[in-house]
Amino acid sequence: MSTSTETARTDKAGPRLTLPIAALAFVIALAVQFIGQAKIDLGIGAIIIFPMVWGLILGLLVSIQKFKPLGLDLQRVAAALVGVAVLLLVARLAFNIGPSLPSLIKAGPALLLQEVGHLLGTIVLALPLAVLLRMGKATVGATFSLDREPSFAMVSEKYGPDSDQYRGVLAMYVFGTLFGAIFITLLTSLVANWKIFDPLALAMGAGVGSGSMMAASAASIIAAYPADQEAILGMAAVSNLITTILGVYVGIYIALPVADKFYKVLTRNKEAQKVTAGTAPQVRTEAELAQDEVQAEENRRFREEVAKSSAAMKLPLWLSLSVLTVLGVGTAAVAAKGLSLSILAGYGIMLALVLVSLLLAKITRKISAIVFITTIGAYISSPWFFGAGVLNEAVKTVDFLSIATVMLTLAGLSLGKDIPLLRNIGWKIIPVGLVAITASFILSTVIAEFALGLWH
Numbered sequence: 001m002s003t004s005t006e007t008a009r010t011d012k013a014g015p016r017l018t019l020p021i022a023a024l025a026f027v028i029a030l031a032v033q034f035i036g037q038a039k040i041d042l043g044i045g046a047i048i049i050f051p052m053v054w055g056l057i058l059g060l061l062v063s064i065q066k067f068k069p070l071g072l073d074l075q076r077v078a079a080a081l082v083g084v085a086v087l088l089l090v091a092r093l094a095f096n097i098g099p100s101l102p103s104l105i106k107a108g109p110a111l112l113l114q115e116v117g118h119l120l121g122t123i124v125l126a127l128p129l130a131v132l133l134r135m136g137k138a139t140v141g142a143t144f145s146l147d148r149e150p151s152f153a154m155v156s157e158k159y160g161p162d163s164d165q166y167r168g169v170l171a172m173y174v175f176g177t178l179f180g181a182i183f184i185t186l187l188t189s190l191v192a193n194w195k196i197f198d199p200l201a202l203a204m205g206a207g208v209g210s211g212s213m214m215a216a217s218a219a220s221i222i223a224a225y226p227a228d229q230e231a232i233l234g235m236a237a238v239s240n241l242i243t244t245i246l247g248v249y250v251g252i253y254i255a256l257p258v259a260d261k262f263y264k265v266l267t268r269n270k271e272a273q274k275v276t277a278g279t280a281p282q283v284r285t286e287a288e289l290a291q292d293e294v295q296a297e298e299n300r301r302f303r304e305e306v307a308k309s310s311a312a313m314k315l316p317l318w319l320s321l322s323v324l325t326v327l328g329v330g331t332a333a334v335a336a337k338g339l340s341l342s343i344l345a346g347y348g349i350m351l352a353l354v355l356v357s358l359l360l361a362k363i364t365r366k367i368s369a370i371v372f373i374t375t376i377g378a379y380i381s382s383p384w385f386f387g388a389g390v391l392n393e394a395v396k397t398v399d400f401l402s403i404a405t406v407m408l409t410l411a412g413l414s415l416g417k418d419i420p421l422l423r424n425i426g427w428k429i430i431p432v433g434l435v436a437i438t439a440s441f442i443l444s445t446v447i448a449e450f451a452l453g454l455w456h
Contacts, residue, residue, distance in 0.1 A: 015319055021077045021413060022323045028058050029327055029409045033334040033402065037223070047189045048223045052216065052405040056181055059412020064419055076313035078414035084320040085407040086211045087357075088328065090370050091350040092403050093237035094377020095395040100234030101382050103200070110451035111239060114204045117444025118243055119250055122146060123259050124443070126436035131266045133428045141168025142432055144259035145251050146176065146208050146440050154251050174421045175433035176210065181408060184208070184437055185216040191442070192224035197449050199225040203232045205445030207239025208437070209247050212411060214240040215404040217441070233400060241374055317358070321351060327406045328398070335399035342397035349395055353377055 032054035040047045059078075063070050097104065104111070122143045130139035141155045141164070151169045159165040184206075192202055199221055206217035218236040222229045325347055332347075333339040357372035379385055381392050 015316065017071075017074055017077045018081075018315060018319055018323060021074050021081070021410075022327065024062065025059070025078070025081075025406065025409050025413060026327055026330060028062070028413075029055055029331050029406050030334060032058060032409070033331050033405055042190070044190070046193045047186050048193075048220060049189075050185065050216070050219050050223075050401060050405075052219065052401060052408040053182055053185050055405050055409035056412040059409045060178075060415045061412075063413050063416030070413065070416060072417055073313065075414045075417045077315065078410045080313040080315045081320055081323060082407060082410045082414060084315075084317070085324050085403070085410060087354045087369060087373060088324055088350055089211060089215060089400075089403050089407055090237070090373045091353045091377055092395065092398060092400050093233055094353070094374050095381040095392060096230050096233035096400075097237055097374065097378040098234075098381025098385075098388065099383070099392065100231050101378065103231050104234060104238055110201075110448050111204060111235075111242060113451040114201075114239070114444045114448035115242060115246060115250070117205065117442075117447045118146065118208060118247075118440050119255055121439035121441070121443035122436040123255065123262060125439040126432050127259060127262055128266060129435050130428070130432045131263065133432065135168070135428050135432065137164035137263070138168030138171065140256070140259050140263050141165035141170075142172040142429065143168070143436055144255045145247060146172075146210065146436060151251065154256055158256065170421075171429040172433060172436065174418050175429050176213070176437070177411075177418055178415055179430075179433065180210060180437060181212045181216040181411070183434060184213045184441065185220055187438055187441060188217040189220035189223065191445070192221045195224070197445055198452055199228045199232055200235050201445050201448035201452055203235035204239045204448040205441045206236040207241070207243045208440050208444075209240065209243040211240065212404075212408060213437075215400075215407070219401055219404065237374065241370070244370075321354070324406065325351065328403055331402035331405050332398050335402045336397065340397060342394050345394040346396070346398040349391055350398070353380075 032051040035054060036051060038049045040049070063075060122145065127139060127143040130143055135142065141151070141159075145151050145154075151173070152166075155163070155166050155169045188202065188206065191197065192199075202221045203218060206214050206221065208214065208217070214236055218233055221232050221236070225232065329339070329343060329347055332343050336343060353373055353376060354369075357369045357376060360372045361367060361369035381388050381395070385391075
């Protein structure tokens with residue numbers, strides 16, 4: 001059967017499978033919202049685990065259990081809903097950017113400068129660790145950036161889809177998908193509770209280029225600095241947008257070349273030993289060529305597994321938004337301890353913003369809907385828009401964390417399909433991934449802290 005036929009059949013099955021996955025997500029999201037957050041004191045600091053993290057973990061457990069397996073198509077439906085949930089999350093965050101624009105403008109130079117932390121953090125610490133663990137050339141792809149999806153295109157264009165570098169990107173992507181949000185929640189919660197960094201610096205550090213990781217990180221910062229919630233959310237959203245937009249250009253022209261050069265510097269002694277032993281790098285033996293063919297075949301199979309597990313399930317937009325609205329209103333009502341007309345109005349405003357932005361993105365074809373959502377949302381919630389007061393009052397009754405809970409619960413339900421990929425990758429990506437996320441967040445926060453001091 002052809003791929004196009006399989007895709008068409010899967011897409012038709014999507015709406016039929018949406019109800020059961022939506023019902024399952026609804027039960028889990030409401031349950032974890034009722035459970036609330038847990039605080040764990042570690043002595044060196046406290047870690048707060050939020051409902052959205054419980055939702056992610058519980059969703060993952062349901063996704064991988066063998067008693068009544070969650071089918072691959074159901075997991076793809078959950079993944080498709082996550083993609084639309086991100087748009088609603090961005091719409092909610094946009095209404096924190098507008099009122100915070102004076103602070104954002106004041107911190108402008110610091111926002112740009114702290115991006116150096118996201119750029120160099122992974123290369124400076126994670127890359128040497130990957131070399132030490134003998135990850136080979138996959139080191140470059142795994143450690144040059146945390147910018148998620150754009151990294152695939154950058155590495156594929158420079159090294160090719162059969163390269164070890166490309167496999168490194170795939171490894172980090174799978175690791176970040178499975179563990180990124182959970183780990184950065186714990187990390188940020190610990191660092192924020194030290195109370196040594198400005199909450200705005202921490203918020204800038206949260207913008208690592210991933211919507212789910214940014215949301216999880218921002219929640220931990222808000223828990224430590226509840227009085228600064230609006231500014232923290234606004235700063236984190238802008239930082240994440242800057243990282244996403246600049247990440248492509250910085251990755252192509254700076255991060256990837258620097259990572260490649262640094263890798264060669266760290267491994268030059270090994271290459272020199274090969275030359276001394278009489279095996280020059282440019283001379284390939286038959287055994288080495290055969291090994292290259294084996295590796296290329298492994299890479300091809302690995303890419304096929306990734307494509308199979310991440311094959312997109314297309315759902316009608318009206319269906320996705322309807323399901324997410326029901327899920328979102330339910331969790332927001334639990335967070336607010338009661339359903340109100342303001343919550344319904346807030347969701348109506350966010351839905352309108354998402355629909356308008358998607359239409360503009362379709363018309364322009366070159367500008368992402370996320371950019372339109374952020375820009376328009378920031379303007380209509382800013383002091384310069386005549387109706388900002390009314391809009392803000394309605395939207396702010398929708399708890400930001402309730403949307404994140406829905407998004408991460410659905411993400412958890414979609415993760416079971418990625419577990420086999422993690423087994424193929426091997427254990428080495430786990431310490432490298434943990435160090436990469438830690439380095440990116442910490443270094444960016446430290447730079448932002450000093451930059452804010454210079455411009456305040």
